[in-house]
Amino acid sequence: xxxxxxxxxxxxxxxxxxxxxxxxxxxxxxxxxxxxxxxxxxxxxxxxxxxxxxxxxxxxxxxxxxxxxxxxxxxxxxxxxxxxxxxxxxxxxxxxxxxxxxxxxxxxxxxx
Amino acid sequence: xxxxxxxxxxxxxxxxxxxxxxxxxxxxxxxxxxxxxxxxxxxxxxxxxxxxxxxxxxxxxxxxxxxxxxxxxxxxxxxxxxxxxxxxxxxxxxxxxxxxxxxxxxxxxxxxx
Numbered sequence: 001x002x003x004x005x006x007x008x009x010x011x012x013x014x015x016x017x018x019x020x021x022x023x024x025x026x027x028x029x030x031x032x033x034x035x036x037x038x039x040x041x042x043x044x045x046x047x048x049x050x051x052x053x054x055x056x057x058x059x060x061x062x063x064x065x066x067x068x069x070x071x072x073x074x075x076x077x078x079x080x081x082x083x084x085x086x087x088x089x090x091x092x093x094x095x096x097x098x099x100x101x102x103x104x105x106x107x108x109x110x111x112x
Numbered sequence: 113x114x115x116x117x118x119x120x121x122x123x124x125x126x127x128x129x130x131x132x133x134x135x136x137x138x139x140x141x142x143x144x145x146x147x148x149x150x151x152x153x154x155x156x157x158x159x160x161x162x163x164x165x166x167x168x169x170x171x172x173x174x175x176x177x178x179x180x181x182x183x184x185x186x187x188x189x190x191x192x193x194x195x196x197x198x199x200x201x202x203x204x205x206x207x208x209x210x211x212x213x214x215x216x217x218x219x220x221x222x223x224x225x
Contacts, residue, residue, distance in 0.1 A: 030211075042116075042203055042216035043155075088155065092211070099168060100145075100214065102155040 022089030137206030
């Protein structure tokens with residue numbers, strides 16, 4: 001079945017770049033997403049990439065997709081303390097029904 | 113728009129009681145999703161609706177769980193009877209159509225003692 005894997009924790013210093021990685025198994029995914037969850041809040045869509053793209057940049061965020069290796073990454077440039085949160089990678093289900101499969105989430109800790 | 117609205121934000125109940133969680137999707141959105149988040153299992157899709165019709169309820173854990181969407185602006189997730197292992201944060205999300213971006217509500221934190 002479909003599976004999405006992420007490392008559970010990442011700690012960086014303020015001002016450094018953060019790279020959060022994700023691997024997935026469903027090669028027929030059409031979209032891949034990055035969501036951010038702050039403490040006590042719901043998930044907020046940060047960005048997404050269509051499966052026929054290799055890269056997408058949006059201000060401080062850069063998404064890289066290696067479809068051959070089924071590897072997705074999110075780079076946050078100039079990481080700020082406000083970026084501390086849990087980041088979820090998600091892929092669309094192969095049945096193309098809108099169902100999302102989420103990874104376990106990566107907790108990003110930004111130290112001042 | 114106010115976004116996806118969920119109520120209550122927090123619910124504490126005793127084992128065996130019925131629990132009803134409520135969700136109001138964003139106006140104009142045709143798809144609605146119920147998720148459960150726990151430390152052990154992460155974020156799981158329980159059920160989702162498209163145009164008020166349940167499409168996939170394979171994530172509903174047991175018959176104790178049921179969900180309804182009587183109209184385009186309201187959905188409920190009911191647990192009867194509730195058990196301590198149902199303690200989790202339950203999220204509702206909606207999207208314009210089934211393949212579009214999902215917008216999440218703030219969640220309902222359920223504690224069953």
